[in-house]
Amino acid sequence: MYNEKVMDHFNNPRNVGTIEEPSVIVQVGDPDCGDTLLLSLKIKKEKIIDIKYKIYGCGAAVATSSIASVMARGKSLDEALKITDKLIAKELGGLPKEKEHCSNLAAGALRAAINEYRKSALKSL
Numbered sequence: 001m002y003n004e005k006v007m008d009h010f011n012n013p014r015n016v017g018t019i020e021e022p023s024v025i026v027q028v029g030d031p032d033c034g035d036t037l038l039l040s041l042k043i044k045k046e047k048i049i050d051i052k053y054k055i056y057g058c059g060a061a062v063a064t065s066s067i068a069s070v071m072a073r074g075k076s077l078d079e080a081l082k083i084t085d086k087l088i089a090k091e092l093g094g095l096p097k098e099k100e101h102c103s104n105l106a107a108g109a110l111r112a113a114i115n116e117y118r119k120s121a122l123k124s125l
């Protein structure tokens, strides 16, 4: 059902964990399936210097969170905002049709974290 790259990220997920003193941490859930992603970012000078997550979800959610963390690490916030669910699935070489929605979790969490970070940065001005 899954290709080799998806299976690799599912079996060896990258960047799993929680950053100790994150710049921002968000929890995002998919109301349809109940899967949840806890995402923490360390940001310096508008750049993601560290990214970690904990995922409670299906195999595709694990693989998409893993590849999304690899894609986002080292990117500027503006670049990271361009990481869409479709790009994540493409980077994995595609997902089965019924699993395509699973990449929304990582893309949504990344967006939510960056928006949250920017909101709190504005408040501290």
Ligand code: FES
Binding pocket: 030, 033, 034, 035, 057, 058, 059, 060, 061, 101, 102, 103, 105
């Ligand atoms: S079924 Fe919920 S994210 Fe995959």
